[in-house]
Amino acid sequence: MSKRSDRPVIAVTGGGQGIGRGILVYFCERGYDAVVLDKNLDTAEAVAKECRELGADAIAVHCDVTDRDDVEKAYAKVDEYFGRIDVQVNNAGVFIRERIMDATPEKTDLMIDVNLKGVLNTAKAAMGIMKNQGAGVMINAHSILGFFPDHGLGVYSATKAGVAILTRVLAAECAPYGIRVNGYAPSVTDTAMVHHIIEERPEAKLNQIPMREFGKPEQIAKICWFYASELSDYTTGISIASDGGTWAVQRPFKSWEDAGLL
Numbered sequence: 704m705s706k707r708s709d710r711p712v713i714a715v716t717g718g719g720q721g722i723g724r725g726i727l728v729y730f731c732e733r734g735y736d737a738v739v740l741d742k743n744l745d746t747a748e749a750v751a752k753e754c755r756e757l758g759a760d761a762i763a764v765h766c767d768v769t770d771r772d773d774v775e776k777a778y779a780k781v782d783e784y785f786g787r788i789d790v791q792v793n794n795a796g797v798f799i800r801e802r803i804m805d806a807t808p809e810k811t812d813l814m815i816d817v818n819l820k821g822v823l824n825t826a827k828a829a830m831g832i833m834k835n836q837g838a839g840v841m842i843n844a845h846s847i848l849g850f851f852p853d854h855g856l857g858v859y860s861a862t863k864a865g866v867a868i869l870t871r872v873l874a875a876e877c878a879p880y881g882i883r884v885n886g887y888a889p890s891v892t893d894t895a896m897v898h899h900i901i902e903e904r905p906e907a908k909l910n911q912i913p914m915r916e917f918g919k920p921e922q923i924a925k926i927c928w929f930y931a932s933e934l935s936d937y938t939t940g941i942s943i944a945s946d947g948g949t950w951a952v953q954r955p956f957k958s959w960e961d962a963g964l965l
Contacts, residue, residue: 710760712785713931714738716768716825717795719746721894722844724753725920726792726927731759733928738781738788740766740825741795768795768821778828787836790931791829793822794844798896803857811858818862819869826873826884834880840931841877843870843886847946850888863888867942874940883939887926890946892918913955914947 713730717723719741727737731754739754739761741747747763754761762784766777781788797817799810822843833839848856849863867886874884891897891908900908901917909915923945929935948955959965 710736711789712736713790715792716740722920723794726924729924731757737761739763742767769816774824788832790840792842800855819865838881841884847890871940885930886942888944890949910956912947
């Protein structure tokens with residue numbers, strides 16, 4: 704059934720879990736309708752149900768961001784149902800630790816296809832809808848590792864650095880159509896994708912973070928809310944880190960030691 708929504712609509716890739724779910728719930732609590740785009744339709748439908756319980760009209764749509772045809776079909780469904788996208792969050796991503804010298808073609812291609820090409824595929828599809836409506840906000844997920852890479856994460860970091868560049872160029876290319884494009888760059892955020900890092904070496908990671916706490920999906924949702932609001936109506940082409948100050952200095956834990964709190 705087609706519905707032309709009078710409420711603003713947010714669409715999030717990788718929306719069936721983690722940060723994507725957190726963004727959708729935050730926006731639905733504040734009056735948005737939602738599109739949950741995910742390769743796993745079961746988890747997408749579970750999040751859509753959660754959004755509907757918050758009073759939103761929400762649909763789950765299968766979307767493999769690496770498959771251009773599937774992306775086009777997904778956004779055609781969104782356009783048919785809602786007829787608009789006010790906020791598009793290109794959030795889907797994969798995280799694999801693998802030294803460049805040991806990198807397998809399968810894992811390398813997967814990270815490039817999801818993290819970089821996937822953003823390009825869904826951005827182009829969403830732009831088609833936003834261009835017709837003459838307005839919109841696009842938000843791209845990259846990572847603090849796109850600015851400060853780490854051993855064993857060369858390919859992952861390169862894909863996220865690529866998204867940072869795409870964000871800036873998209874901001875310029877989309878501006879004539881009333882579309883603003885920005886990004887968010889998390890460090891360790893407590894989601895299933897990186898929970899093993901928190902469990903295996905929490906102290907080592909906390910020593911890199913001046914605020915000495917791990918990120919939460921709702922903190923990233925707040926950045927997205929800022930981008931979507933009139934508070935940022937003259938802001939485009941930037942990225943905000945949600946990282947507690949990760950690597951702001953070489954030894955952030957020293958501040959806690961000097962304060963007698965560590």
